[in-house]
Amino acid sequence: MSRAETVSASVQPRPLWTLGLFRDELRTTFRRWRTLALLGVLAAVPVLVGTAVRIETGDGSSGGGGGGGPAFVSQITNNGLFLVFTALAATLPFFLPMAVGVVAGDAVAGEAGSGTLRYLLVAPAGRTRLLLTKYATVMVFCLAATLVVAVSALAVGALLFPLGDLTTISGTRITFGEGLVRALLIALVVAASLLGVAALGLFVSTLTDSGIAAMATTVGLLITVQILDQIPQLHVLHPYLFSHHWLSFADLMREPVHWEDLTKNLGLQVLYAAVFGSAAWARFTTRDVTA
Amino acid sequence: MDGTSATEQTREGRSTGDAVVVTRGLTKRYRGGQLAVDDLNLTVPAGSVFGFLGPNGSGKTTTIRMLMGLIEPTSGTAHVLGRPMPRSARAVLPHVGALIEGPALYGFLSGRDNLLRYDAADPTADPRTRTSRVAAALDRVGLTTASGKKARAYSLGMKQRLGLAAALLRPRRLLVLDEPTNGLDPQGMREIRALVRELATDGTTVFLSSHLLDEIEQVCTHVAVMARGRLITQGPVAELAAGARGRLLVTTPDASDAARVLKEQGLADVVAEGDRVSAEPPARDLAEVNAALVAAGVRVRGFGVERASLEDVFVALTGEGFDVAG
Ligand SMILES: Nc1ncnc2c1ncn2[C@@H]1O[C@H](COP(=O)(O)OP(=O)(O)OP(=O)(O)O)[C@@H](O)[C@H]1O
Numbered sequence A: 001m002s003r004a005e006t007v008s009a010s011v012q013p014r015p016l017w018t019l020g021l022f023r024d025e026l027r028t029t030f031r032r033w034r035t036l037a038l039l040g041v042l043a044a045v046p047v048l049v050g051t052a053v054r055i056e057t058g059d060g061s062s063g064g065g066g067g068g069g070p071a072f073v074s075q076i077t078n079n080g081l082f083l084v085f086t087a088l089a090a091t092l093p094f095f096l097p098m099a100v101g102v103v104a105g106d107a108v109a110g111e112a113g114s115g116t117l118r119y120l121l122v123a124p125a126g127r128t129r130l131l132l133t134k135y136a137t138v139m140v141f142c143l144a145a146t147l148v149v150a151v152s153a154l155a156v157g158a159l160l161f162p163l164g165d166l167t168t169i170s171g172t173r174i175t176f177g178e179g180l181v182r183a184l185l186i187a188l189v190v191a192a193s194l195l196g197v198a199a200l201g202l203f204v205s206t207l208t209d210s211g212i213a214a215m216a217t218t219v220g221l222l223i224t225v226q227i228l229d230q231i232p233q234l235h236v237l238h239p240y241l242f243s244h245h246w247l248s249f250a251d252l253m254r255e256p257v258h259w260e261d262l263t264k265n266l267g268l269q270v271l272y273a274a275v276f277g278s279a280a281w282a283r284f285t286t287r288d289v290t291a
Numbered sequence B: 001m002d003g004t005s006a007t008e009q010t011r012e013g014r015s016t017g018d019a020v021v022v023t024r025g026l027t028k029r030y031r032g033g034q035l036a037v038d039d040l041n042l043t044v045p046a047g048s049v050f051g052f053l054g055p056n057g058s059g060k061t062t063t064i065r066m067l068m069g070l071i072e073p074t075s076g077t078a079h080v081l082g083r084p085m086p087r088s089a090r091a092v093l094p095h096v097g098a099l100i101e102g103p104a105l106y107g108f109l110s111g112r113d114n115l116l117r118y119d120a121a122d123p124t125a126d127p128r129t130r131t132s133r134v135a136a137a138l139d140r141v142g143l144t145t146a147s148g149k150k151a152r153a154y155s156l157g158m159k160q161r162l163g164l165a166a167a168l169l170r171p172r173r174l175l176v177l178d179e180p181t182n183g184l185d186p187q188g189m190r191e192i193r194a195l196v197r198e199l200a201t202d203g204t205t206v207f208l209s210s211h212l213l214d215e216i217e218q219v220c221t222h223v224a225v226m227a228r229g230r231l232i233t234q235g236p237v238a239e240l241a242a243g244a245r246g247r248l249l250v251t252t253p254d255a256s257d258a259a260r261v262l263k264e265q266g267l268a269d270v271v272a273e274g275d276r277v278s279a280e281p282p283a284r285d286l287a288e289v290n291a292a293l294v295a296a297g298v299r300v301r302g303f304g305v306e307r308a309s310l311e312d313v314f315v316a317l318t319g320e321g322f323d324v325a326g
């Protein structure tokens, strides 16, 4: 069996090859028209919110006073930085997770549907590595999507409103510089809040050969979870819904910061990532690839 | 996968010898219950150009999927390059180029970027030589000038060529081509045949499934024939064609007389069609048959034995029926 020996001898996987596939996966994902369209929509949200607030206050009214709206709206006219918090609070319940659901849902199912999955597997990309690469790419997309919202909001905020020192929810004053740091921290927490949806989407993606079906299912699950979270009779379930602690990122604007809900949120995301990540792995490494 | 018995293992060990693909009792039943491949024992000798034939739905693609580790066999084993599949996929597949069920491409990427991506997916491919290998593969399939075009704008044949290029990104020990000339123009088909011959002389084993039997006949050294998931026969092309006897063919304006004389001479299965009369060739000397025709006043234009084509052999083995087995 000298053949078998030559097979093993001449094939040495390069140590950094995973990064090669990862880089390529990033390039491919961010060159998709769909990805760019999603990011475009996300960038437009702060523009809409900012313009709406500007027009409202331009009429002479004092800026809404809150009501049911996101916590920071009333502050935007005083300080454009609050548009970042408002925009993240406005996109986190739906736009951001929907975008992540679309990208994650399509990750494996889309490749299976177009048949490219079989060629990646005979390349051979390796099923575990491919799945890890896909998840890492979706994570990067979570971060990119959140940053797009934040940066767009910061730009619009700076353009339409004054910038300067700001008041935290607890009433203390912090400098603009520290405000920026908080904004960045909040963006990171928001991005991390999406990891649960990302893992769920990736798992759904391994179940079908249709990218559209996987995307629709993931977004459908997202809406369902949001609705369940609103039904008081189901309060025993609420702490386990991935979206339940999402808006806890506002606690980063307190002085001192309230960590309790924040850590609950991050812990829940890690739990979802572990459970659905394992499920996706179990499914993907054993399934028949026939498409 | 169920365990293989010890006797099975040793039998494999002996017969593997110089074989690139060996399957023993390979069986696949799809989730829906369809038995697609049934107890397949296939041996593909190293260095051969191996034609894999069978009517639609006979299990060719299913077999190839199992060899490539894309699907798990229901039972039985498959060894590729001496290693079990799908377990050794990571060690085996870098040596294997494959075109399975037609090409699959990223429509929004250019032809070149498609190849770069597939090459990046291979952990053993050297990134430093990537661009030059991609350029060489594009050149080999005649796509150099179209390589910057988005793959979605490619024609069927161009996509097929790009799929082939992906299989040729690196020197391969085994090339698995599932209907490679699908959609190709005559030049493209010739090119593929030339390519297959060239690769074979370089020592690459080529496993080729196709419905174009004259194509198989022109390039293959060995063939296997499948029908309804079972292997009907396998072996060198020459043996297979020799096994099926040719037909005696007489061309004459006096067809009915000729047919009568041939029957009188004791030939079986005489068929007259226009000015052509054919029959099973007799065991005795054909010269006597010809003499009898001439003596009876039959004007003979042509007389001789027509070698059985692979198509005749194929139809004889798999049946005339046109309907796909359910
Ligand atoms: N993914 C699948 N799920 C269920 N059954 C399948 C699947 N793919 C193929 N089959 C069935 O398995 C059998 C063999 O199919 P296969 O694709 O292997 O045939 P083939 O020899 O490649 O045919 P063709 O010449 O048309 O390409 C067929 O009866 C087909 O219906």
Ligand SMILES: [Mg+2]
Residues within 6 Å of the ligand: B060, B061, B062, B101, B178
């Ligand atoms: Mg087929």
